[in-house]
Amino acid sequence: MSHPASKPSSGSxxxxxxxxxxxxxxxxxxxxxxxxxxxxxxQVAAACGISRAGLLHHFPTKEELLAAVLEERDRIDDARHFDHLDPGRPLEWLAGLVDLAAFNTTQPELVRLFAVLSAEASSPAHPAHDYFVQRYATTRDDYARTVAELVRQGLLAKGVEPEGLEAELIALTDGLQIQWLLDPSIDMPRLLRRRLQQLLSVRLPD
Amino acid sequence: MSHPASKPSSGSxxxxxxxxxxxxxxxxxxxxxxxxxxxxxxQVAAACGISRAGLLHHFPTKEELLAAVLEERDRIDDARHFDHLDPGRPLEWLAGLVDLAAFNTTQPELVRLFAVLSAEASSPAHPAHDYFVQRYATTRDDYARTVAELVRQGLLAKGVEPEGLEAELIALTDGLQIQWLLDPSIDMPRLLRRRLQQLLSVRLPD
Incomplete structure (x- = not known):
C-alpha cells in the first residue's frame, strides 16, 4: 500500500x-x-560502501533497517503529495490520492514490496507487524477526517453514505495495485478517480 | 485473493x-x-507419511505442488459458493461474494497466503506468475459478465456506470482482506455488501 501518512516529517x-x-x-x-x-x-553494506560492522552500528538488525525504510517511503510520499495540502481542502487531498496512484505506476518494484509486506506483516510474528497495523489505523483516521470534511462542506453527492468510506477507498487503492502489478493495462489512477468522482457533488480537481 | 473461478470443476x-x-x-x-x-x-512429505522420493514422483518441483494447491483452493471455493448458481441470476452471484467474504473470515492463514502470493507472483520470475495473471483475467471476465447481466435485467441503480465495475469490486475484496488481516475488527462482508447494495436498484439477497 501507499497512502498518505499524517505524522510530521522533516525534509532534512x-x-x-x-x-x-x-x-x-x-x-x-x-x-x-x-x-x-x-x-x-x-549486500546492503556492500552497496553502501561500508563494512557489515559499520552497517550494524547504525542498524543492529535487518528488522530495524526495514522499519526505517518503511518510514522513509512514507516521508517521501507525503513530501511529494500531501504535506503542502490544507486539511480544510479535502478535494485537493483526494486529487493527491490520484496523483500518488499515477506516481506509483512509475515504481512497480516498490509497490510490489509494499503489497507483499503488508500481507506478510499481518502475521503477528512479522518484524513489520506493528508498523503496518499502526499505519493502516492512522491511514483510516486520515481518510475518515477527509470524508468528515467533505460532509461538513456539503461536497458528497446525494445518497452517498460516509460511514465506512475510509475503509472502502483504502481497499480500492490497495486492490487496484495488485491488479495493476499483475496486468499493467489496469489503469489505477483512472479507476480511482472514477470512484472518487462518483462520491462528489462537485468536480474532482485534476 | 479469493474470487469465484469459472473453470469447470469435479467434486471427485x-x-x-x-x-x-x-x-x-x-x-x-x-x-x-x-x-x-x-x-x-x-515437511510436506513427512506430513503425508510418505518419503521425499514418493512426493517427488507426484510433484517433481515445489512450484508444481503450489500450482496444484492454488487450483484446489479455487475448486473448494467454487464448490462451496458458486457452482450451484444460475448465471442468469446475478443477484445470487453477488450474494455469493458476500458469503465467500464471510467464509474467509474463518481462515485467516489461507487468506494471508493468497494475499502474499498474489503480490509476490506479480513478479514475472515467480513460479505462480502465470497462474495469478490468468486467474485475475478470468475473474475480471466473470465479474464483467455478472455486471452485464445486471445491466440487461435493469438491476443497476440509476446513475451507476457499469464500465470498470469488475476491477473496482475485485480490488475492494482484495483490499478489504489486507485491512481485515491487520485488524480483524474490519467487517469485510458488511463493507462488501454495503458497496454491492449501493450498485443495485433492488435489494441484495441475504
Whole structure:
C-alpha cells in the first residue's frame, strides 16, 4: 500500500544522521528491486560502501533497517503529495490520492514490496507487524477526517453514505495495485478517480 | 485473493489421483499455516507419511505442488459458493461474494497466503506468475459478465456506470482482506455488501 501518512516529517536530517539516511535510501532501492527476504545485510553494506560492522552500528538488525525504510517511503510520499495540502481542502487531498496512484505506476518494484509486506506483516510474528497495523489505523483516521470534511462542506453527492468510506477507498487503492502489478493495462489512477468522482457533488480537481 | 473461478470443476477424483489429492490437501494446510517459502518438500512429505522420493514422483518441483494447491483452493471455493448458481441470476452471484467474504473470515492463514502470493507472483520470475495473471483475467471476465447481466435485467441503480465495475469490486475484496488481516475488527462482508447494495436498484439477497 501507499497512502498518505499524517505524522510530521522533516525534509532534512541533522548532520550525524546523514550516513543513516544514505543507508536507508540504498536499502529501500535494494528491497524494492529484489525483495526484503532476498536482500542480506551484507549486500546492503556492500552497496553502501561500508563494512557489515559499520552497517550494524547504525542498524543492529535487518528488522530495524526495514522499519526505517518503511518510514522513509512514507516521508517521501507525503513530501511529494500531501504535506503542502490544507486539511480544510479535502478535494485537493483526494486529487493527491490520484496523483500518488499515477506516481506509483512509475515504481512497480516498490509497490510490489509494499503489497507483499503488508500481507506478510499481518502475521503477528512479522518484524513489520506493528508498523503496518499502526499505519493502516492512522491511514483510516486520515481518510475518515477527509470524508468528515467533505460532509461538513456539503461536497458528497446525494445518497452517498460516509460511514465506512475510509475503509472502502483504502481497499480500492490497495486492490487496484495488485491488479495493476499483475496486468499493467489496469489503469489505477483512472479507476480511482472514477470512484472518487462518483462520491462528489462537485468536480474532482485534476 | 479469493474470487469465484469459472473453470469447470469435479467434486471427485479418478482412483489413481487419490494420493495426489491427499498431498495437495496437506500442502494447502501447511502453506496456509506457515507460508509457502517456509514450507519444505521434506515437511510436506513427512506430513503425508510418505518419503521425499514418493512426493517427488507426484510433484517433481515445489512450484508444481503450489500450482496444484492454488487450483484446489479455487475448486473448494467454487464448490462451496458458486457452482450451484444460475448465471442468469446475478443477484445470487453477488450474494455469493458476500458469503465467500464471510467464509474467509474463518481462515485467516489461507487468506494471508493468497494475499502474499498474489503480490509476490506479480513478479514475472515467480513460479505462480502465470497462474495469478490468468486467474485475475478470468475473474475480471466473470465479474464483467455478472455486471452485464445486471445491466440487461435493469438491476443497476440509476446513475451507476457499469464500465470498470469488475476491477473496482475485485480490488475492494482484495483490499478489504489486507485491512481485515491487520485488524480483524474490519467487517469485510458488511463493507462488501454495503458497496454491492449501493450498485443495485433492488435489494441484495441475504
Amino acid at each position: 536530517y541533522p548532520k550525524g544522521e546523514r550516513r543513516k539516511a544514505d543507508i536507508v535510501s540504498v536499502a529501500l532501492e535494494l528491497f524494492a528491486a529484489q525483495g526484503y527476504e532476498r536482500t542480506s545485510m551484507v | 477424483y479418478p482412483k489413481g489421483e487419490r494420493r495426489k489429492a491427499d498431498i495437495v490437501s496437506v500442502a494447502l494446510e501447511l502453506f496456509a499455516a506457515q507460508g509457502y517459502e517456509r514450507t519444505s518438500m521434506v
